[in-house]
Amino acid sequence: MVRDSEYAAIGGVVRDHDGNWIVGFTRFLGVCSSFEAEVWSILGGILILLNKGYRRAIILTDNLEVAQILNDLDLEDSGITMLRRTQRIMRLEGMWKIKHIPRNRN
Numbered sequence: 389m390v391r392d393s394e395y396a397a398i399g400g401v402v403r404d405h406d407g408n409w410i411v412g413f414t415r416f417l418g419v420c421s422s423f424e425a426e427v428w429s430i431l432g433g434i435l436i437l438l439n440k441g442y443r444r445a446i447i448l449t450d451n452l453e454v455a456q457i458l459n460d461l462d463l464e465d466s467g468i469t470m471l472r473r474t475q476r477i478m479r480l481e482g483m484w485k486i487k488h489i490p491r492n493r494n
Contacts (some may be wrong), residue, residue: 394419398429402437402445411436424468426451430458431474434484443482448489455488 399414417425430447437445449455478484
């Protein structure tokens with residue numbers, strides 16, 4: 389999120405089990421909340437992994453609320469479209485684990 393603004397951009401890094409870099413990504417989102425930006429980032433990372441043939445990953449996020457919601461795959465229908473899409477893909481398209489990690493360790 390841009391300080392004193394509602395504009396957001398996302399980014400992420402995908403590493404293998406040894407910590408070696410596989411791919412990085414960034415994307416400008418425009419106006420959205422930090423919650424939405426975090427979900428967009430996770431969805432973007434999962435879609436990149438699926439496109440590259442990966443079907444499982446451990447996803448680290450410093451946003452505890454996002455981690456809790458995405459780990460509850462039995463959650464009732466959300467009003468946020470990309471949250472529903474992320475949950476659906478996580479449930480149907482592989483094995484994805486979301487872990488919360490404090491910001492100072494992320």
